Amino acid sequence: MKAEVVCSCDTCGDGIALPLDGTPAETTCGCCGDGVRLGFPDALGRRTRCAICGCPALYVQRDFNRAVGIGIVVVGAVLAPFTHYVSLGVATLADLALYQLLPRITVCYACEAIHRGVPVHSEHGAFDHHIEDRFKVEKSKRQMAIQNWRRARSSR
Numbered sequence: 001m002k003a004e005v006v007c008s009c010d011t012c013g014d015g016i017a018l019p020l021d022g023t024p025a026e027t028t029c030g031c032c033g034d035g036v037r038l039g040f041p042d043a044l045g046r047r048t049r050c051a052i053c054g055c056p057a058l059y060v061q062r063d064f065n066r067a068v069g070i071g072i073v074v075v076g077a078v079l080a081p082f083t084h085y086v087s088l089g090v091a092t093l094a095d096l097a098l099y100q101l102l103p104r105i106t107v108c109y110a111c112e113a114i115h116r117g118v119p120v121h122s123e124h125g126a127f128d129h130h131i132e133d134r135f136k137v138e139k140s141k142r143q144m145a146i147q148n149w150r151r152a153r154s155s156r
């Protein structure tokens with residue numbers, strides 16, 4: 001798997017993928033044309049920081065496609081009355097097996113950038129709501145500041 005980081009555009013929120021091959025990368029958002037720069041190109045190779053914002057608070061999760069997972073369970077549930085509910089158990093097991101096979105991704109608490117195809121560091125644990133809450137407060141403060149700044153600029 002190719003190492004890449006997927007972040008969202010600061011301006012319009014669209015998803016942008018940047019390669020993580022150790023070279024400084026720059027790209028423009030396909031949606032609004034704003035420039036996006038990889039702040040810390042080799043961050044997850046040697047250090048353990050977010051490649052976009054440099055934040056050290058990261059968590060690890062499976063690269064799980066929720067729609068596929070739910071789809072399997074729905075099929076199992078629909079077939080359940082005809083299979084004496086065996087299909088429901090099979091679907092649940094299939095979901096679990098799929099989950100174990102999925103690659104792990106490292107996600108940034110601060111900017112929610114997703115790092116794919118990079119080694120998972122042992123110091124990054126699973127998602128923690130307490131840490132996320134702390135960053136949520138920070139994030140809303142930052143968004144407020146951006147909004148105020150935009151309002152001040154447009155009223156001038």
Ligand SMILES: [Zn+2]
Binds near residue numbers: 011013029033
């Ligand atoms: Zn954009």
Ligand SMILES: [Zn+2]
Binds near residue numbers: 051054055112
């Ligand atoms: Zn980040």
